[in-house]
Amino acid sequence: MHGLRTTVGRIRPLIAAQSSHRQSQPPRPMLVVEGAPRMFAPVRRLGTPVAAEPFLNGTSSNYVEEMYYAWLENPSCVHKSWDIFFRNANAGAPPGAAYQSPPSLGSGTVQGVVNNAQALVGTQPNVEKLVKDHLAVQALIRAYQIRGHHIARLDPLGISSVDFVDLQNIGNFGLEESDLDTMFRLPRTTFIGGSERALPLREIVGHLENAYCQHIGVEFMFINDLEQCQWIRQKFETPGVMQFGPEEKRRLLARLIRSTRFEEFLQRKWSSEKRFGLEGCESLIPALKTIIDKSSESGIESFIMGMPHRGRLNVLANLIRMDLDQIFCQFDSNLEAADEGSGDVKYHLGMHLRRINKATDRDITLSLMANPSHLEAVDPIVQGKTKAEQFYRDDTEGKKVMSILLHGDAAFAGQGIVYETFHLSDLPSYTTHGTIHVVVNNQIGFTTDPRVARSSPYPTDVARVVNAPIFHVNADDPEAVMYVCQVAAEWRNTFHKDVVVDLVGYRRNGHNEMDEPMFTQPHMYKQIKKQKRVLQKLSEKLIAEGVVSAKEYEEEVAKYDNICAEAYARSKDEKIMHSNYWLDSPWPDFFAKDGQPKSMSCPSTGISEEDLSHIGNAASSVPVEGFTIHAGLTRILKARANMLSQRVCDWALGEYMAFGSLLKERIHIRLSGQDVERGTFSHRHHVLHDQDVDKQTCVPLNHISSGQALYTVCNSSLSEYGVLGFELGFAMANPNALVLWEAQFGDFHNTAQCIIDQFISSGQAKWVRQNGIVLLLPHGMEGMGPEHSSARPERFLQMCSDDPDVSPDMSDEDFAIQQLCDCNWIVVNCSTPANYFHVLRRQILLPFRKPLIVFTPKSLLRHPEAKSSFDDMLPGTDFQRVIPDAGPASTNSDKVRRIIFCTGKVYYELTSERKNRGMEDTVAVTRIEQLSPFPFDLVKAETDSFPNAELLWCQEEHKNHGYYDYVKPRLSTAIDHAHSVRYAGRGPAAAPATGNKQTHLQELQRFMDTAFNLEAFSGKR
C-alpha cells in the first residue's frame, strides 16, 4: 500500500495539472458525489502552471491514476490515447504537454500545447465519453463506499425511517440504462471484481449492493489513511468473503442457543426480578466470542472488559464462563453476605477468570470490571487497567492485552466520557493500542427514542473523531454479526486502533423486565411482538441448509437447559454470598490467603541520609551530557543544590525524595494530569527540555540508580473525568505502584465527580476491591477567585465513612493503622514537605491499599518557612498525623488560653499573626495533618496538655466549606464534649472564594481577629 502512495507521487504532475486547470477554467458540468474527491485531496492542492488537457477535471484524478496503474502493468491494456499520454508524461513532458504527439513534444508555447492537445482529442472522438462514463462509475462505486451503509438493512424491525439519497438510481450519476451491460474497468480502490479488473455495470452495482447494502453497513470512508481504507474495502467487497463452513455455523448456533436459553431460564425462574436481559440482541454473545477467538488467535492473552447492565449476566455466564450457580445465587435474597462492605447489585459486579479458549486452545484471562450504574463511567477505568497490564507485561504494542468496551446506544451517544475516553486512545502514555467497542443498539434508551436523544444519525458517530471504522450490523443476522466481529478483531490486531461494532437489534421487554414498553413505544412494540426470535430464524436457516438436523438442534437446546437446571439445584445449597468471588482485580501475592492484609504494621517511612543526598543530587543536576537546559531552570537546580547543602527540602524536593526513594525500591511511579511534567506552578520540572534540540527531553528520576523502577510522568489531555478514571484503572493492576493524578487546580476535580463518588470513595465497600490511587489537589485561599481556590475539602470529608459521634477504641497500639485499614479513604492536608514525603511513602509501605486525597499547596511551594529538615525524613521518622505546637505555648501549657486547631496553609498565617500580636505563649496552634481517619487519640492528647485552653477550629475556607462540618463533631467527641468547639474562618458563602482581592484580604483579617481575640466567645455557649 505504501507503494501505491509512491506511485501516486510519480503522476502528481498530471494530477496537479488538472487541479490548476480546474481553478483557472469556468466550472464545467461534473459528476459530483458528495465526499468523492476526498482521498487525494492533498495532492490536488498542489499548484502548478496552467494545463491544457480539456477532457480532464478535478474529479478525474482517481481515474487517471487507475489508468496509469493499468498502463504501467501493460501499456496495451489501456486505450491508445492513454498510452500516448502516459508515454509523454513519463518521458518528462511538462504539465499540459503530455497530449502532444511525439514529434512535437516540448515544442512551442502554452497556446501551441493547447492547440496540439485539442487536435489530439479531436482525433479521438470517444475519449470524452469514455472518461466521463468511467468517472461516473468511479463516482458510483465511491458513493456506495461512502454512503452504502445508509441504505443497508440494519434494523431487524424494519421500522427505522431514514430518508437517504437514492444510490441505486444510476441516473443520478449520469449513467443510463443502456450502460448496464457495458464493461467498465474497475478502479484500484475497489475489490468487487475479485480477480476481474473489469465488469459490466450491472454486476458492479450488484456487487456493491451486496457488499454495502445488506445486513452490514460499513462506515469508514472518513478515515484519512489510504491503506486502512483499502484494507476495509477488501474485507467487505471481495466476492464470497462472508462464507462460513458448517463447523463454524454449528458453533454459532450453539452460542446463540446459550445466549437465548440463559435469558429464558432466568425469566422462568425469576420472572419478577430485574436482570436487564439481552432479549432482542442475543447475538451479542456470539459476537463477543468471535472477537475473543480471533484475538486469541492473534496472540492476545488478556482481555479487560467494561460493560453496562444490559446482558451483563449473560456475558458473565456465557462469555466469561463464570459458574452458573454463583450467578443464580445472586437472585437469592436470603443469602448472607460473607464479606464486609455494602456489596452491589448483581448486574454491576465484576469478575476475573483464567481459562482455556476452546477455539484456539490457548490460555486467556478475562476481566470484567465492576461498575456503577453511571453509564460509560467504567470506560476510562478499563483503558487504564489495560494500559497497566500492557506496561507490566512489557507489551508495548498491545499484542498481548486488549480492552473491549460494550455500550448502550443511548449512553454511547449521550455521555461525554465516551468522547473523553476516545481522545486518550492515541496518546503515547494512554493508548491501549486499540479497543473494540460493541454497541448493543436496541434503538431505545429506557423510554426515549433516538430521534429525541441524539442529534447524530447514528449513536456511534463520536467514534469518527479518532478515525475508528464503524461496522453497523443487523443483529438478527448472526452470520453477518460473526463476520463483522472477525473483521473488527483483525482490524484491531492489524492497525492497533479503535473499532466500533454497532449491533442493531431491539429490546424485547421493557427497560427492565418489570417495565411496560407499550406506554411509550406502542408502534415499535407491536412490531416486536410479531418479531421471530433470532435463534428461531438461525436454526430454521441452518436446518434448511442441512447444517444441523432439527433433532440435533433440539438436543443442543436440551443440553444447555439441563446445565442451567443442574446449576440451579446446586445454587440452592449455597448459604453465603462471597463478594470477593466477584473480584475483578485480585492481588493474590499482596494479601494473605484469606484475602486479609499480611500484617497490621507499617515500617518507618524515613530514608537514609545517603539516599536523601543521592536523590537530592539527581534533583539538582542534569544527568545527560551535552544537554542544554533553560537558564531559569539552571537557577532552580542551583537552589535545590543549595537546599541540599543546608539539609532542607521544599515541597518539590520533598516529592523528589519520596519518588526517588520508591523508584529505587523498585516501585513504579506514574504521575499524570494536566501539565504535571513541569507542574502547574512551575515548581516540579520532572522533565527537562533541551533548549537546542527539539523534543529532546530527559527525566532525571529515571537516572536514580541501576535496577530502579521506571518513572512515568505524563501531561494528560484536558480531561478530568477521563484521565482520573484512567489512572484509577491503572492503579488497579498492581498494588506495588504509586499512581498519582494531579488536578491543575483542585477546583477542577468536580468534572470527575463520578469517578470520585462511584469508584474511589465507595469502590472497596461495593466491590471488595482496594486501590491506592493518590489525588493531588492544589488548594488554598489566595485571592485567585472562585475557581482557583478550593479543592472542596468538604466534599471529600463528607464522604468519609468514620463515625463522628463514636470515640473509637484507642487502647490498641495498632490503633492508627487499624483506623487506616477500616476507612474508605485517607484525606490529608500536609503543611510540610517532610510530611508530604512520608505520606507518599506510607501509601506503599502500608500492608493494604486506600485511596489518598492530598490537598496540596500553591503559595507554600515557595514559602520560606514551608521547608523541612532532613532530620524529619531520616530512618525512624514517620508521617505526623497531628503536628503539635512546639513553640513557647508548649513549654508553658497552663498559661495557654486557647488552642487553635487548623490544617494546611492557614497555619503559617496564624503563626505569623500570633507572632505579630505577641501571643505565642497564650495561644497554641496545632495542625491536623491527617483529617481522615480522624486522629482522635492525638487530638485528645493535645487538648489534655492545655487544661485551661478554649478550643477553636480555624480555617481559611468559608464556614459551609472546608473542614469545619467534619472536624467539629469529631473534635467534640475526642474531648468527650467537655468544651464547645469555637469557629474562626470565613462566613458561609455560595461561591468558594471571592473574586475581589480586597474582599479576600478583609475576610482574612476578620477571621484572624476572631482567632486571636481571646474574648470573642466569652459569655457565649
Ligand SMILES: Cc1ncc(C[n+]2csc(CCOP(=O)(O)OP(=O)(O)O)c2C)c(N)n1
Ligand atoms: C449516567 C447515567 N445517567 C442515567 C442513567 C439512568 N439510565 C439507566 S439505563 C438508561 C438508558 C440507557 O439506554 P442505553 O444506553 O441505550 O442502554 P439500554 O438500556 O437500552 O441497553 C438510563 C437513562 C444511568 N444509569 N447513568
Ligand SMILES: [Mg+2]
Ligand atoms: Mg438502548
